Amino acid sequence: MMNVAIVGGGITGLSSAFHVYRLAQEKGQKVKITLLEATNRVGGKVQTEKREGFVIERGPDSFLKRKPEGLELVDLLGLSDQLIENQTGRSYILKDDALHPIPEGSVMGVPTRIRTLLQSDLLSMDGKVRVLNDFFIPKLPDFEDMSVGEFFKQRLGVEVVDHIISPLLSGIYAGDIYKLSLKIALPQFIEIEKKYGSLIKGLSQTTPKKKTSQFATLTGGLSDFIEALKKSLEHSGVDIQTGVSVAAIEKEANSYELLLSTGQRLAADQVILAVPHRVTEKLLTQASYLHREDAAPDTSVATIAMVFNQDDVRMDKEGTGFVVSRLEDKAITASTWTHMKWGHAAPKGKAIIRCYVGKAGDDDIINQSDETLTKIALDNLSGIVSIKADPDFAIVSRWPLAMPQYPVGHSKWLEDVRAKLAVDYPHVYLAGASYDGVGLPDCIKQAKQLAEQIIQ
Numbered sequence: 001m002m003n004v005a006i007v008g009g010g011i012t013g014l015s016s017a018f019h020v021y022r023l024a025q026e027k028g029q030k031v032k033i034t035l036l037e038a039t040n041r042v043g044g045k046v047q048t049e050k051r052e053g054f055v056i057e058r059g060p061d062s063f064l065k066r067k068p069e070g071l072e073l074v075d076l077l078g079l080s081d082q083l084i085e086n087q088t089g090r091s092y093i094l095k096d097d098a099l100h101p102i103p104e105g106s107v108m109g110v111p112t113r114i115r116t117l118l119q120s121d122l123l124s125m126d127g128k129v130r131v132l133n134d135f136f137i138p139k140l141p142d143f144e145d146m147s148v149g150e151f152f153k154q155r156l157g158v159e160v161v162d163h164i165i166s167p168l169l170s171g172i173y174a175g176d177i178y179k180l181s182l183k184i185a186l187p188q189f190i191e192i193e194k195k196y197g198s199l200i201k202g203l204s205q206t207t208p209k210k211k212t213s214q215f216a217t218l219t220g221g222l223s224d225f226i227e228a229l230k231k232s233l234e235h236s237g238v239d240i241q242t243g244v245s246v247a248a249i250e251k252e253a254n255s256y257e258l259l260l261s262t263g264q265r266l267a268a269d270q271v272i273l274a275v276p277h278r279v280t281e282k283l284l285t286q287a288s289y290l291h292r293e294d295a296a297p298d299t300s301v302a303t304i305a306m307v308f309n310q311d312d313v314r315m316d317k318e319g320t321g322f323v324v325s326r327l328e329d330k331a332i333t334a335s336t337w338t339h340m341k342w343g344h345a346a347p348k349g350k351a352i353i354r355c356y357v358g359k360a361g362d363d364d365i366i367n368q369s370d371e372t373l374t375k376i377a378l379d380n381l382s383g384i385v386s387i388k389a390d391p392d393f394a395i396v397s398r399w400p401l402a403m404p405q406y407p408v409g410h411s412k413w414l415e416d417v418r419a420k421l422a423v424d425y426p427h428v429y430l431a432g433a434s435y436d437g438v439g440l441p442d443c444i445k446q447a448k449q450l451a452e453q454i455i456q
């Protein structure tokens, strides 16, 4: 019987347990799985607050549909009938204190329709001409990796990076896109540039013309997904231990001993570390190469979800929310009008406005009190959303050091690290948001691939 220990009970750890068990069953292998989670609940950053008919996400709110592994797991758990897609309203960029529509047809801020680009007041005429130069600039010389900011600056110019691409990406990374690895964050753009030369040409040929919903979640919130995953694991005999953190990992001749915060020891043949990289570094003390000087620290973010009577709020524009231009003097980085984006999130007649704070260089802000953060959010919204009454209630969620910052060259570094670990710590594996992508489907994909590697 193979003993698998999984450290960390976020989406990566839980889906690792699910796929290891599923594949072992398929191959007729016997496996004992123990999942250790430091806090008293599983789910990690996935956390839903259900109150008075509201479904409010404290962390992630949905799966990106384009990446199949999230919805595939929803299906395997038998939850497909509970899926709901986002409403495809307009979204905006806040620039010079006004909301400007994101040019229709843009992909990650890269325009695909010349007419909507020319009509947009987000860019100056020079900025628009510079974007259109993309048709004429030769392909960039072959490169292994570069920063997202540098890549788009070279193809499309700095204005579109500052006012469209950077704010759209800040919701995912909350970092400096001039330090963020293109290869890990947006690898598809490297392929498009290689194949078509022009990004606009490539995207306009490969992007569906009709606007469709891009995201999906469950009507009861993402915690229902976590609950179903947990139940399925318990049913399969996976030993889930919450309130137990792993303090150290000792290497034995052909296995490992995990030292637990309870004082107990756990033996394992295979260990999946589904924790943030800074935790991994502390656990694998003989692997000094895990430490990176070139990586910016993970950034901290907070969300402030405020609930109102719908009659008391009036949006300046119809839509589902906005992101804030890189050069705008605001503390919030984005605002989602959740009741407009998701049909299930608020009871009839109620509105939820969710604001985000925290970015590279300004993430201390999350240490402010709930009252201060709510006031900052309301102040930042004034002039954009007219609000007549105080929120019925507000839910502030802090996520310290939650957003990994992948530096340029991350994939190469990770490949080297994995090769060295295979020698120094055979059968110890790294997975999760610190490594191969931050989105929920990325985490699930890593878990699935790892399970395939372990259950051969």
Ligand SMILES: Cc1cc2nc3c(=O)[nH]c(=O)nc-3n(C[C@H](O)[C@H](O)[C@H](O)COP(=O)(O)OP(=O)(O)OC[C@H]3O[C@@H](n4cnc5c(N)ncnc54)[C@H](O)[C@@H]3O)c2cc1C
Pocket (backbone or CB within 6 Å): 007, 008, 009, 010, 011, 012, 013, 036, 037, 038, 039, 042, 043, 044, 045, 046, 058, 059, 060, 061, 062, 063, 064, 244, 245, 246, 247, 274, 275, 276, 279, 301, 303, 399, 402, 403, 431, 432, 433, 434, 437, 438, 439, 440, 441, 443
């Ligand atoms: C505000 C916010 C909004 C987001 N929105 C989206 C979205 O809409 N869609 C999307 O796809 N992604 C979104 N993300 C990203 C996504 O939520 C995360 O990348 C993902 O949940 C990370 O999962 P994980 O399992 O790798 O890590 P985590 O969820 O961080 O789980 C790691 C777990 O390890 C545990 N742990 C740590 N140390 C130890 C130890 N020593 N022993 C045992 N356990 C330990 C922790 O307690 C934690 O539970 C968002 C993230 C944030 C913060």
